[in-house]
Amino acid sequence: MMTNTVILPDSTSKTLQDIDPHMDLQAEINRLRREKNAVILAHYYQDGEIQDLADFVGDSLDLSRKAAATDADMIVFSGVRFMAEVAKILSPEKTVVIPDAEAGCSLEDSCQAEAFKKWRDAHPDHISLTYINCSAEVKALSDVIVTSSSAEHIIKSLPKDQPILFAPDRHLGAYLERVTGRDMVLWPGTCIVHEQFSAREISRLKTQHPGALVAAHPECPESILEVADHVGSTSQILKFVHEAPAKEFIVATEKNIIHQMEKDSPNKIFHPAPGADGGCNCGNCPYMELNTLEKMYLAMVNETPAITMDEDLRARAQKPLDRMLELAPAAKPSQNAA
Ligand code: 13P
Ligand code: SF4
16 A cells, blocks of 8 residues: 655656666666665565665664664665655655565554544553554554564563553564563554464474474464464574574574575574465565565666655654664664675
8 A cells, every 4th residue: 555655756767677687786786875875774574685785684673773873865775665764754864765665564554544543542541552564654643663672672661550552463462462461452453474374384394393493573473473482573583593502493484584594594494484375485575575676776776766754744753763762672783784
């Protein structure tokens, strides 16, 4: 679902048909990166060749911090649209471009601002903790933004008698209720990727690979988290896999993260978690995979699709993001892929 926060390419912009098939894309992207003083930020769910070209690869919290701190003139955000919006909210003076403006998120789509506002208004005593996977409009209506690596810490910092609304991921919300002991009112959204893994098929795979440890993202339903040896954000899963003495792992999150795992631990074996049919195609985010090196090159040449935002909306959305940056655990040493 497209929002009004993107300036799209126009009739003068270069298109995929204008790209010479013999051109060295990586070299051209590197030239543009120097010429335009651009920084390329990528999420772990991006294709391996994009991760390898990025200046920085991280989870949603790491990427927000990088976007807030960069002194580049242009941020090329290879992730999904809400992540690029966060970069623009935190660094409004920068040009923020994204390879594909259609790169949305099922969680964002599940939580439209008008319905969210009604929900908030129906719970006047509750504060609203909102997962970063949402639109700028929903952020502007929230009290504190959280990511999967900061939510538990932030909830534990709130007074015990403070009622909480949590949106939009009900599986992450239920997981946070279990680990913090807090009751929260949950919005009913889900991630279409993490919802497809099968606990039965994961257990079957575990039997075939005795000793394999299961690492799962908290966007997975409870049935998956119950068979997991570790639950965490993408960066926490990477840390677990790096440090655990096991040689084999079953990975219940978007499968492009395995690219970082294989780079970091070449002697370990990684199995994408299967879905109900026993296959593993369910592990690809259809939004993240819209981004390609060709589209990244075009975004840098055309300087579109670019994030734009009404200043009033931006300033309102910045407040709960600033609270997240204040309340989140301290930053860990950065993980650069370049
Ligand atoms: P993290 O990288 O913060 O764990 O988030 C995962 C995700 O769903 C990105 O869309
Ligand atoms: Fe959204 Fe799920 Fe894709 Fe993350 S993996 S961007 S939560 S649809």
